[in-house]
Amino acid sequence: MIKFLDIQKINAQYKNELLETFTRVLDSGWYIMGNELKEFEIQFASYCGTKHAIGVANGLDALILIIRAYKEMGWFQEGDEILVPSNTYIASILAISANNLIPILIEPNLETFNMNSSLIESKITSRTKAILPVHLYGQLCDMVVIDTIAKKHNLKVIEDCAQAHGAILKNKKAGNWGDAAGFSFYPGKNLGALGDGGAITTNDDELAACIRALLNYGSHVKYQNLYKGINSRLDELQAAMLTVKLKKLDLETKTKRNIANRYLNEIVNSKISLPEVKENLAHVWHLFVIRTVKRDDLHNYLKDKGIQTVIHYPIPPHKQEAYKEWNNLSFPISEQIHNEVLSLPLSAVLSFEEVETIIRALNEY
Numbered sequence: 001m002i003k004f005l006d007i008q009k010i011n012a013q014y015k016n017e018l019l020e021t022f023t024r025v026l027d028s029g030w031y032i033m034g035n036e037l038k039e040f041e042i043q044f045a046s047y048c049g050t051k052h053a054i055g056v057a058n059g060l061d062a063l064i065l066i067i068r069a070y071k072e073m074g075w076f077q078e079g080d081e082i083l084v085p086s087n088t089y090i091a092s093i094l095a096i097s098a099n100n101l102i103p104i105l106i107e108p109n110l111e112t113f114n115m116n117s118s119l120i121e122s123k124i125t126s127r128t129k130a131i132l133p134v135h136l137y138g139q140l141c142d143m144v145v146i147d148t149i150a151k152k153h154n155l156k157v158i159e160d161c162a163q164a165h166g167a168i169l170k171n172k173k174a175g176n177w178g179d180a181a182g183f184s185f186y187p188g189k190n191l192g193a194l195g196d197g198g199a200i201t202t203n204d205d206e207l208a209a210c211i212r213a214l215l216n217y218g219s220h221v222k223y224q225n226l227y228k229g230i231n232s233r234l235d236e237l238q239a240a241m242l243t244v245k246l247k248k249l250d251l252e253t254k255t256k257r258n259i260a261n262r263y264l265n266e267i268v269n270s271k272i273s274l275p276e277v278k279e280n281l282a283h284v285w286h287l288f289v290i291r292t293v294k295r296d297d298l299h300n301y302l303k304d305k306g307i308q309t310v311i312h313y314p315i316p317p318h319k320q321e322a323y324k325e326w327n328n329l330s331f332p333i334s335e336q337i338h339n340e341v342l343s344l345p346l347s348a349v350l351s352f353e354e355v356e357t358i359i360r361a362l363n364e365y
């Protein structure tokens with residue numbers, strides 16, 4: 001069977017280096033807030049081109065902490081509105097709700113799956129304080145337009161980069177476009193830890209200092225607490241593993257981009273719509289997502305051929321139990337996307353023959 005994502009095989013490529021690193025951290029006797037975290041933060045900030053990178057416990061916390069910090073700094077009040085895509089993974093929206101701000105959903109573009117930037121301005125009210133673009137499936141949003149709108153209306157831009165590590169648009173990386181950005185290092189993400197992990201990038205010194213206190217019980221100096229903070233730290237082991245894997249990220253992305261280009265060039269079937277790519281480097285292919293009208297039929301057909309596929313995501317946020325208050329709202333493009341999408345296997349350890357098998361099966365469908 002061709003697995004959707006063989007994480008074991010991905011990490012096995014680096015087994016010796018990861019084991020040496022594990023031993024180093026084990027023997028150091030220092031497991032929280034030490035040199036491994038410092039080193040990873042320096043490397044990741046340098047990779048993204050930002051002044052700061054701050055390790056946190058996971059991607060959801062990264063987004064929650066950015067919004068929380070802007071509240072502490074007086075930029076956001078409870079009840080303020082943040083514009084967010086209607087077809088994102090639920091975490092982007094939960095981060096807004098968790099801070100008692102109001103998520104305002106914006107329909108995506110059917111071809112790129114990203115927030116339709118031409119709809120943003122019509123949703124801005126006197127309570128709108130930020131735009132939270134999500135670089136879904138690994139492709140950067142229309143950041144030039146989003147930036148311009150944000151400046152015009154004095155809004156913060158908070159990027160959800162959980163799927164877009166290393167994506168580049170106009171020589172600028174994901175995580176360096178907005179005022180701040182949240183990353184996830186969930187094991188299946190482009191840069192995956194061996195457990196949970198996340199980071200925040202920003203060029204804003206004041207924001208960075210506030211977040212560093214918030215993630216550590218609200219404490220800026222040991223046993224002194226500025227805020228009613230939380231505990232959301234990236235531990236030494238995960239930071240050390242991530243430093244190893246960060247060095248491999250660009251090579252893995254290049255391999256994935258080659259496979260994605262094969263899919264784009266060689267899948268020819270009028271029943272299947274391929275994703276639209278704005279710029280070659282702007283997409284890092286966290287997921288290769290196709291659309292088809294009889295999605296479940298295609299999923300089962302591929303399964304019978306030994307090809308595992310996954311749906312990202314089957315239920316849109318406004319149809320979730322958790323957001324009952326939105327269940328009657330209509331977001332037709334999002335609903336269409338959720339009904340039609342199917343993610344193909346795509347990773348740096350997929351062989352030439354496996355890719356061939358997948359393309360042939362799709363063309364014969």
Ligand SMILES: *Cc1c(COP(=O)(O)O)cnc(C)c1O
Nearest residue numbers: 058059060089091092162184186
């Ligand atoms: C994975 C993901 C998150 C959350 O990251 P976790 O590390 O799992 O908390 C947030 N937003 C998007 C778009 C994601 O894909």
